[in-house]
Amino acid sequence: MNRVEISSVTKYYGNNLVLDEVSLAVREHEVVCLIGASGSGKSTLLRCVNKLVPFDHGDISIDGVSIFSEQFNNNELHKRVGIVFQAYNLFPHINVLNNITLAPRKVHGVSREESEERAIKLLELFGMQGYEKSYPEQLSGGQQQRVAIVRALATQPDVLMLDEVTAALDPELIGGVLKIIRDLKTQGMTMLIVTHEMGFARDVADRVCFLEGGRILEEAPPNKLFSAPENPRTRQFLQRIIEAGRL
């Protein structure tokens, strides 16, 4: 059974078609990268999976159960599917520890002691020990993004979605965040990743999907997609990336 199954999802923003019958399946422990130009629908697709944005047709299911079924009230869905944003979106008025434990405590009813203990363990795991009492604005972008990843992992989700998590970071900070994602893959986390880091996608993905105009034009293992793309549009896109020196 597929961990995440997206079937024929169609979404309009007004009259604008942003997702055109997109279907995609992600198996357990699999890492799927979505690549493509800005506006191709990659981020919107992620946001459909955890109901951040509604869509018009199609269905999405987690472990065979539709996200619209009774079994998935919102809390359950957001516990099973975590997301990390490009701009971190940490809450600036509360400290790192409270950022991480807010959802476990207030949404999932975990006690303060238990959630804090787990949060501190996760922070240690990601090289952020000692920053529990810091506020987000006291941290570097890379540190904030690591906290955001810990926050998404605090509810022990089955699927982690990463939305261009390195796009806002200074080049020297990207490596640390990418290393964490590699570690998560080693630990068997199922991930759906939107990225512009082609080298990273080639390295970490089990499968890469190229999106354009709201459709998945090509879907292949990274070695094949990056070295012998079949679709001319994919070739064109990769050519531009190579010219820009990003691959």
Added chain:
Amino acid sequence: MSSDARVPAPPARRTPTLKERAVPALISIVSVTVFFGTIAFLVTSAEQWPRIRFQFFNPDAIMAAFPNVLRGFGINMMVWAIALVAIAIWALVLAVFRSLTGPILAPLKVFSIVYIDLLRGIPSLLLVLLFGFGVPALQIPGLPRSSLFWGSVAMVLGYSAYAAEVYRSGMEAVHDGQRAAAKALGLSQWQTLYYAIIPQAVRNVLPALLNLAVALQKDVALLSVIGVRDAVREAQIYTARTFNYSSLIAAAILFLVATIPMARITDYVARKDQERRLQRTV
């Protein structure tokens, strides 16, 4: 100083000599003294000045009126303090109502929009008259009849409409990503407001709210028109008896003693807020 002059190792900053420091200060002191001294001389040497001084700045009259005016001022400040708390809470409720989404909650949203439109559009004085005279005149059993109480209610209702709009602007200034993050974590609409949006909104608008607090500090004097024996009313009573206006000056001094520090605190908070915003963009 041009920037390229500083490119080689920045020279240690020279401490200005006593003369360099003293001369500008001295010039300021002299010019200020001359300027205001001239004005004071012109005013006090005017033919009508003794009459003005007697009518408005009569120390004996100020001393005589002072105890009653001060007692009245106590009422002003009490009304102000209680109204502040009530406004802070009620305005936040209105702002939250206004921000609600979803068809079931639409009545609350509409209520808030209509309320803010109406109460912001009516002069405070009119509200005070309506509530302070009107409601007690209804003689509804169970309701308080004190004009002090109803006048204060009028101030709270009117100012809340303004404060609600201030809160709302603060809530709208919170970045959309915060709502997305809260939703992605599974927080409900209420939890998102309570844990994520409102604390940030309040921090955003604290200087603007304090400005309203300073305005209210003076506007509580409106209660004098419905017979509340506040500072202004007490001063008027003295004036009516003696035909001397110094008691009003006494009331004015008391208001200044209260509002000037308040305005300074507001400036300080606004400056801190500015620094915080600048720091974040760096």
